[in-house]
Amino acid sequence: MTPAARVQAAIELLDVIIPAARGKGAPADRIIAEYFRARRYAGSKDRRAVRDLVYHAIRLCGPVPVNGRAAMLAVAAQDESIAALFDGSPHGPAPRTEDDPVAKTGLAPKWLAAALRTSGLGGPEMAALMGRAPLDIRVNALKADRATIALPETGEPLAAPQGLRFASGTQVEQWDVYTQGLIEVQDHGSQLIIEALPVAAGDTIIDLCAGAGGKTLALAARLGNAASIIAADTDKRRLGNLAPRAERAGAQIDHVLLLDPTREMRALGNWAGKADHVLVDAPCSGSGTWRRSPEGRWRLDPAELKRLNALQDHVLDIGSYLVRPGGTLVFVTCSVLDAEGTERIAAFLARHPGWQAEPLAFPLGRARGQGWRLDPFHDSTDGFFVAGLRSP
Numbered sequence: 001m002t003p004a005a006r007v008q009a010a011i012e013l014l015d016v017i018i019p020a021a022r023g024k025g026a027p028a029d030r031i032i033a034e035y036f037r038a039r040r041y042a043g044s045k046d047r048r049a050v051r052d053l054v055y056h057a058i059r060l061c062g063p064v065p066v067n068g069r070a071a072m073l074a075v076a077a078q079d080e081s082i083a084a085l086f087d088g089s090p091h092g093p094a095p096r097t098e099d100d101p102v103a104k105t106g107l108a109p110k111w112l113a114a115a116l117r118t119s120g121l122g123g124p125e126m127a128a129l130m131g132r133a134p135l136d137i138r139v140n141a142l143k144a145d146r147a148t149i150a151l152p153e154t155g156e157p158l159a160a161p162q163g164l165r166f167a168s169g170t171q172v173e174q175w176d177v178y179t180q181g182l183i184e185v186q187d188h189g190s191q192l193i194i195e196a197l198p199v200a201a202g203d204t205i206i207d208l209c210a211g212a213g214g215k216t217l218a219l220a221a222r223l224g225n226a227a228s229i230i231a232a233d234t235d236k237r238r239l240g241n242l243a244p245r246a247e248r249a250g251a252q253i254d255h256v257l258l259l260d261p262t263r264e265m266r267a268l269g270n271w272a273g274k275a276d277h278v279l280v281d282a283p284c285s286g287s288g289t290w291r292r293s294p295e296g297r298w299r300l301d302p303a304e305l306k307r308l309n310a311l312q313d314h315v316l317d318i319g320s321y322l323v324r325p326g327g328t329l330v331f332v333t334c335s336v337l338d339a340e341g342t343e344r345i346a347a348f349l350a351r352h353p354g355w356q357a358e359p360l361a362f363p364l365g366r367a368r369g370q371g372w373r374l375d376p377f378h379d380s381t382d383g384f385f386v387a388g389l390r391s392p
């Protein structure tokens with residue numbers, strides 16, 4: 001592909017990514033993968049170059065651009081070498097005209113930037129949300145140990161006991177140790193959250209929003225398969241990935257429960273008031289993971305945030321029905337917005353008299369309201385809010 005054809009490909013991709021984000025459709029990563037699956041002629045250098053252009057444009061444009069061309073023209077406005085490629089050459093973008101719209105640059109749509117500010121994020125913290133995330137792995141303590149595992153590259157040891165950091169884009173999925181279940185890809189923040197849970201061998205622990213089991217597997221590894229772990233979720237596709245992953249990792253998950261949304265207790269009834277701990281890794285905006293999916297900020301609007309808040313309150317309430325007297329409920333979101341953090345905990349405590357906030361111990365991060373926050377700027381992790389709650 002010529003450099004101009006790469007710019008045109010980025011425009012075409014952005015033309016799919018922008019409406020998908022607006023309509024809460026497929027993530028950019030999946031759209032890019034599908035685009036190249038249908039264009040086998042594109043070599044790996046072309047793919048990387050187009051992908052970089054697309055992500056550069058997404059990171060640059062805070063408000064949702066009208067189309068891909070407007071987004072790439074915003075890139076061109078800052079980079080003469082890209083501007084020169086709008087030359088009308090075969091397979092390249094048409095030359096720029098006077099009335100061509102150019103997308104606005106910035107961190108996020110105005111309302112969202114304001115919400116980030118009132119959540120205590122200053123300029124550098126906000127900018128770090130748009131940085132490039134490194135590649136963190138967790139050595140699976142059920143099969144290996146960080147001190148002795150042989151890896152194709154040397155990683156930087158992290159504060160989490162089995163965490164190692166590699167450069168962004170390291171293809172660990174191609175390593176034998178990955179296919180053999182000796183390592184998992186997991187952000188350092190997620191690893192620290194599992195380390196901070198007040199759990200012990202012999203406990204009954206429900207991972208209420210287990211998804212594909214990222215935290216469930218870390219929990220089983222931390223406790224050496226010596227706890228009774230129940231993984232539940234409403235998403236059949238995500239939950240379907242959990243069993244094969246657990247098998248590969250040698251993790252023992254006692255029950256995997258597909259929940260009916262709004263009728264969750266039908267499947268969970270046996271555990272009402274019995275769990276020692278419930279982890280609620282709630283659905284959220286993902287504002288703490290924009291380093292990986294920067295188009296996430298185009299997906300969000302005030303109505304969507306309200307919908308997520310209601311769902312977060314709902315899953316917290318379900319979690320509270322499951323915890324035994326004196327047990328703990330831990331609320332997690334991968335968000336730095338107070339609306340998905342400290343405000344949810346304040347609302348929970350108001351709805352559930354007798355429950356108390358329970359401090360959790362972290363080597364990184366800082367207190368935020370009745371909980372704890374990790375963020376890319378201070379902690380080099382994804383952004384997370386975590387809070388412990390103790391049942392009366």
Ligand SMILES: C[S@@+](CC[C@H](N)C(=O)[O-])C[C@H]1O[C@@H](n2cnc3c(N)ncnc32)[C@H](O)[C@@H]1O
Nearest residue numbers: 208209210211213214215233234235281282283
């Ligand atoms: C942040 S993701 C979980 C990520 C997962 N714990 C991990 O570490 O990979 C939130 C999950 O909540 C699930 N969810 C949404 N509504 C739910 C509900 N009512 N009950 C249980 N899970 C729900 C979603 O399907 C999604 O998988």
